[in-house]
Amino acid sequence: MGGSSDGEQEHHQQPPTAERPPVDASNGYQTRPHPVSRGYMNGVYYPSWLVYKDKTPATLDVANITHIFYAFVGVNEDGSLRWIDEHADLVKDVDGEKGALHALAKLKRQNPHLKTIVSIGGGADSKQFCTLAASHNGRQTLAKQVRHLCDRYKLDGVDIDWEHPKNTAEGHDYVKLLQECRNVLPENTYLLTTALPVGQYILKHIDLRAVSRLVDYINLMAYDFTGSWTSVCGNQAQLHSPRGGLQSSYPELGVCATDGVEYILSKGFPSRKLVFGVPAYARYFPVAEGPGCSTEGAGEMDYYEMPDEWVDNAVVEETSVAAWYVDANSGKGYITFDVPKTVHMKAKYVVHKNLGGLFYWTGTGDKPGRLSLVAAGKRGLDE
Structure with a gap:
């Protein structure tokens, strides 16, 4: 759903014929808005394919985490679920269990405060949503199977990560899909969340007031504002749009998180159901010496892979709440990323706006100790 790990997923994908999670026939629950907890979320996405890099669920900083989103389980056009990597999910030895899903269940048993949620779709596996969501049978099939998946693997709920409904018809089907999921996931027992970008070009297609009556949280993907796709x-x-000559010449550099937050809240969406996303990865531009330069050769790297020196010596723009560093010796050039100070500032913004908390793509991308982004965010939310 963003971050450097989406591409890695392809290295371990199973064919569409991989075993499907079985279907549960239960349905028919009443729909009511879920009462939102007074506590803040400080959640992380956990990409299952990182078990191949020894980044298992047990390596997550559970002391500073409230929610874990297991990414991802795939979908078929008929609404049935499929394993994107059955070996990682169910077979590989992970933290003394068979597969990352059982390892996640073990982590939850050991840390009962955690909420675990399975994320369906993601940036590399969303194209099937438009077909399945347009079908009543497809929506019902998906809802029944995610309910069974939650019950079988002791998960607390589901995250619908359709990237993204691209017109009014798909936006309407998206809401109907959420409704079907809520019907089989009663709000007193299960969480229902969804991930959306900050861009109004997507958000305008969605009835956000209707979504607010169905979900516990929207996870707002407040990152990926620049990359190989920008000029x-x-x-x-x-967080905020910088003001200056660069933004006048290149309006795309003015894209910021607060625009998405304000738009969603303006549509009557409850602030405490909106969770703010933080990237635990960097984007780099090898031939650039600062903002406004060429994106040729752009790439990504996890935050934990970066030298501590880059973090300690980063330029922190307090007005925009952003950080960057230039390192010609590494071949990475201009590098844009978050540091503990910017995450702490974003956490204070969350508190000021009475939002629901923070989430990170990904928990495994974080650094330990004093440079931890997850810990910095938790401090900011708790203060």
Whole structure:
């Protein structure tokens, strides 16, 4: 759903014929808005394919985490679920269990405060949503199977990560899909969340007031504002839009998280159901010496892979709430990423706006100790 790990997923994908999670026939629950907890979320996405890099669920910083989103389980056009990597999910030895899903269940048993949620779709496996969501049978099939998946693997709920409904018809089907999921996932027992970008070009297709009556949280993906797809490089996850000559020449560099937050809240969406996303990865631009330069050769790297020196010596733009560093010696050039200070500032913004908390793509991308982004966010939310 963003971050450097989406591409890695392809290395371990199973064919569509991999074993499907079985179907549960239960249905027919009443729909009511879920009461939102007074506590803040400080959640992380856990990409299952990182078990191949020894980044298992047990390596997550559970002391600073409230929710874990297991990414991803795939979908077929008929609404049935499929394993994207059955070996990682169910077979590989992970934390003394068979598969990452059982390892996640073990982690939850050991840390009962955790909420575990399975994320369906993701950036590399969303194209099937438009077909399945347009079908009553497809929506019902998906809802029944995610309910069974939650019950079988002791998960607390489901995250619908359709990237993204691209027109009014798909936006309407998206809401109907959420409704079907809520019907079989009663709000007093299960969480229902969804991930959306900050861009109004997507959000305008969705009835956000209707979504608010169905979900516990929207996870707002407040990152990926710049990359190989933009004409020049800039801050990839800025809170506010910088003002200056660069933004006048390249309006795309003015894209910021607060625009998405304000738009969603303006549609009557409850602030405490909106969770703010933080990237635990960097984007780099090898031929750039700062914002506004060429995106040629753009790439990504996890935050934990970066030298501590880059973090300690990063330029922190307090007005936009963003950080960057230039390192010609590494071949990475201009690097845009979050640091503990910017995450702490974003946490204070969350508190100020009475939002639901923070989430990180990904928990495994974080650094330990004093440079931890997850810990910095938790401190900011708790203060």
